[in-house]
Amino acid sequence: MELPDPKYLVSHVGHDMQRFDKKRWSRLLSSAVVMRTNEQGQHQIVFLSSSNPKKGDFLLPKGGWDKGEDIKKAALGEVIEEVGVNAQLAHGLGKVKFEDAGKKYTYFAYLMKANKIYDDWAESIRYRLWVLLDEAEVMLARRGQKVKVVKRAMAVNPFVDTHLGDCAKRFDERGRVHRPAWAALAGWCARFRAIIEALRMRTRVLSHSDARTHVEIGARDSAP
Incomplete structure (x- = not known):
């Protein structure tokens, strides 16, 4: 049976220590979108049942x-206490x-990113549920602020590439870097810089190849 550190087997209580934004008198909270990949290769988000069963x-x-x-x-501690998942930070969602x-x-x-899922945890009396990304939006339909957070999570690559250490993948489905800019991305680590330079060269070669093909086709089409 997998168990977390004993300190996470008891719910954290400290209402006298809570933090507030004094300008708005707004209570400050941490929140998490914890993802894993299931056996079918699909990304899932973990939910927990409300503390009010009604x-x-x-x-x-x-x-x-x-x-x-x-x-x-x-935020990491709350994830262990509430859903029994040891996770690692992948991206800030504002x-x-x-x-x-x-x-x-x-x-x-x-x-x-979920690293380890425990069999028992502080709030295991509540249900833990893993759902697909599209299902997550439906389940949070009445909580617009949470839908925003999930959509932000879906807009960025969900996992840190362990082969690149702390360097997160930031490519779209065509292999183009979409966020942040090339220069900022290349500064993350030496190994990533090499990958960025290789992608730059590949992009230049493909661009030149496309341009040359376009010129050749245009020349043939205009020939008498």
């Missing part, structure tokens, strides 16, 4: 960002501000 609702992991606590560590029942909240969201 709601019959499923939510993304979230929790308070306490005073003196690093927000990223807080923040989302919203109101619920007259109270203001600000979520600082992160995309994470």
Whole structure:
């Protein structure tokens, strides 16, 4: 049986230590979109059932960002406590501000990759559910702010390439770098710079080849 560190087998409680944005008097929270790849090669996001069983609702992991606590560590810790998943940070998803029942909240969201899934955890009394990306949007339809976070997660590559260390993949389906810019991306690490240069050369060769073919076809078409 896989178990997390004992400190994560008890839910974190610290309402007297919660952090607030004093300008908006908004409670600060960390939130996570935790992804894994199932046996069919499909990306899934983890949900947990609401703490209020009457709601019959499923939510993304979230929790308070306490005073003196690093927000990223807080987000990782909440994921272990609430859904029993040891994860690694893959991408920041920005923040989302919203109101619920007259109270203001600000979520600082992160995309994470699931590394290890535990058999028991602090809040295992709640259900853990893995759903496909398109299903996630449907399940969160009544929570617009959460849909925004999931869409942001879907807009970036979901996983860190372990062969490149801390360098995340940022290519679209045609192999083009779409975010961030070439120069910024090349500065991430030496191994990535080599890949970037190779892609640059490949792009130039293909561009020149396409241009030459276009000229040759045009010349043949215009011949008497």
